[in-house]
Amino acid sequence: QSALTQPASVSGSPRQSITISCSGTSSDVGSDNLVSWYQQHPGKAPKLMIYEGSKRPSGVSNRFSGSKSGNTASLTISGLQAEDEADYYCCSYAGSSSLLFGGGTKLTVL
Amino acid sequence: QVQLVQSAAEVKRPGASVKVSCKASGYTFTSNTISWVRQAPGQGLEWMGWISPYNGNTNYAQNLQGRVTMTTDTSTSTAYMELRSLKSDDTAVYYCARESLYCSGGSCSGNYAFDIWGQGTMVTVSS
Numbered sequence: 001q002s003a004l005t006q007p008a009s010v011s012g013s014p015r016q017s018i019t020i021s022c023s024g025t026s027s028d029v030g031s032d033n034l035v036s037w038y039q040q041h042p043g044k045a046p047k048l049m050i051y052e053g054s055k056r057p058s059g060v061s062n063r064f065s066g067s068k069s070g071n072t073a074s075l076t077i078s079g080l081q082a083e084d085e086a087d088y089y090c091c092s093y094a095g096s097s098s099l100l101f102g103g104g105t106k107l108t109v110l
Numbered sequence: 111q112v113q114l115v116q117s118a119a120e121v122k123r124p125g126a127s128v129k130v131s132c133k134a135s136g137y138t139f140t141s142n143t144i145s146w147v148r149q150a151p152g153q154g155l156e157w158m159g160w161i162s163p164y165n166g167n168t169n170y171a172q173n174l175q176g177r178v179t180m181t182t183d184t185s186t187s188t189a190y191m192e193l194r195s196l197k198s199d200d201t202a203v204y205y206c207a208r209e210s211l212y213c214s215g216g217s218c219s220g221n222y223a224f225d226i227w228g229q230g231t232m233v234t235v236s237s
Contacts, residue, residue, distance in 0.1 A: 036222065048224060052221055097160070
């Protein structure tokens with residue numbers, strides 16, 4: 001299975017909003033609402049930001065939101081802050097109890 | 111607090127095996143599956159497979175079938191991942207991660223998201 005498709009990089013200025021897309025197929029992203037998103041700072045373990053497509057774990061800022069349309073999931077970060085600069089990965093259930101990650105997106109806060 | 115603590119970094123020769131441990135604390139070990147995820151230097155995340163500490167059931171990524179084995183020891187709340195016939199492109203940081211649970215109507219099931227991660231174990235394969 002190929003990785004889910006994410007843009008290699010996105011950028012935005014403080015206080016702006018950005019959206020990161022995650023494209024898959026009807027067998028993974030489009031099959032169910034089991035997409036999660038992770039934030040990873042350099043040298044650190046990933047951190048869960050969104051699960052089940054649009055739900056936020058306790059403690060995650062409401063500036064982070066998730067959505068899905070067809071075979072594409074999206075992560076939107078509003079009110080960009082310097083500490084949001086990190087790599088972001090989507091992950092989807094891909095059938096037969098397996099999972100698939102996206103290739104990752106590097107977010108730069110200008 | 112809930113945490114996963116992994117074993118120290120390893121350096122291995124090509125063709126050797128490596129076994130990484132992941133000790134859980136702060137929750138009931140058998141309630142959640144544990145997945146292993148690896149990240150080659152400068153690359154993205156790759157899901158390797160999962161194990162249920164409750165019944166020992168496993169599911170491995172197709173590209174690792176036959177080379178990887180995941181086990182648990184419920185007496186010590188520890189999960190293990192063994193990778194055999196190591197190659198240079200197995201050089202990566204290996205993470206264990208706990209699958210979060212979705213609970214409704216008194217029953218809970220996994221939701222294919224990872225809410226707790228270990229700190230990572232660097233495995234270097236080099237001759």
